[in-house]
Amino acid sequence: MKTEEMNIEDLLIRYYDGQTTADEMQEIEAWLKMSDDNKQKAKEVYTLLLAADTKSAADTMDMEKELANVKKRMKATGRPIAWWKWMQRAAAILFIPMAATILILLNQPESASSVYVQMLEVQTQPGVITSFRLPDSTLVYLNSASTLRYPSVFTGDTREINLCGEAYFDVTKDPGRKFIVSTPHHSKVAVLGTRFNLEAFDDMDEVVTTLVEGKVEFKYRKAGDEQKMVMKPGQKTIYNRKNEEIRVKNTTGESELSWKDKKVIFDRTPLQEALRMLGKRYNVEFMLKTSKYDKYTFTGTFTDQYVDEILDNFKISSHIRWRIIKTKDNEQKKRLIEIY
Structure with a gap:
């Protein structure tokens, strides 16, 4: 017809x-x-x-x-x-909401396959989470202060997108075309159909990939050459772009993926990692002034609590002291909290 x-x-x-x-x-x-x-x-x-x-x-x-x-x-x-x-x-x-912005970046001329393609970009403001589907029906959850760039139509032999920030992907299976996510850290994740979480903020030294289901090929740079490793479900890969070292841990994924359900779940989580998770969720900045709390880990689930209430729990359980720092900068976008 x-x-x-x-x-x-x-x-x-x-x-x-x-x-x-x-x-x-x-x-x-x-x-x-x-x-x-x-x-x-x-x-x-x-x-x-x-x-x-x-x-x-x-x-x-x-x-x-x-x-x-x-x-x-x-x-x-x-x-x-x-x-x-x-x-x-x-x-x-x-x-x-204005907190989630859809931008039309540019119109690209017709490719060899005669498909009209335009580049799109979705941005989330701090403290905001959104979800949407890509042109191939892949489901994406985009975390706070993150940016995802992708074409309006996938053409060719691959489905390639760019992430700066954190996102969870439930990738639509397509045996003929790999789904590839590039990050600002000289690293890529390549899959066919799977569910995984990828964290790659521009101001972080580490790229963290957590695989829930399927198989992921993580590509990274080491000594000027591209290396790759295949991840299995229940694994968490942490790649440091500065020293080019890679670590693999076993995980249930519950803590790493809790953000997409607007929860904070700690599972024997060290203080620095816990503060980083709270910083993303509540759009606050922490100043850690001491190392005396480094030995502590935290376990618990928080849904509707304010960050102050969570920190008060830390104070009760581990005698951690904290205070809000007031600055003269009226345009400061984040609350500043000192741990001392």
Whole structure:
């Protein structure tokens, strides 16, 4: 069946969800080449799908109803909605928080495979977590103060994205195309279909990969050459980009993945690691002024407690002393807490 005889909006939705057949993919790609208006319509449909899949919007809308309204308006006008008007409409419908920002980075020319690709970037502000799906239906949870960059359509033999921060991936299986996550630390994670957590903040020396299910190939630099190791479920790999050393630990993953459920779970967690987890969750900065607490580890689950309450638990259990540092900088974005 020809594209013009089909409901193009429904086909676009299936195309971005990776549900089209090979023939349908060829037809939609030919349709995209026909005009700039077609490319604009495809862009708008994808933006709505991306926004609708954020976790913050999941419980506030009827997705089928809103898509029906959008398609009705498209058919009524006979042309794509102006870009800025579209974004206003999407924001009004989905209650998208400004804390999670979707950016259109650039439009790329058609590749050899004739697929129109644009680079997208999702950013989260400190203290905010969001979730969404990539064009291949891979589910992503993006942690606080993190950035994920990816193409609007995956082309070629691989599915490549870039992460600066922390994210959890439930990767859609595709035996013919590896899913590759690059980080700012000269390291990559390559998989086919799996569930894993990757932490690679730009201001950290370590890249931490925790594998929940499947198989992960972790690639890293050592002495100028690329090395790789294969991880098994229940393993946590810690790569230090400064000394180029790599360590592997066994873990249940419960503590490492607790952030995506807006929890903080300590499992015999050393103080410095516990403070780092709290810093991400509550957008605070810690100043550790002593090493006398280095011997302590902490176990416990915290969900709705404020950071002050958690620190008070530390104080009760381990006599840890802490205080909030007030500064003269009125523009300071993070609370400063001293451990002394």
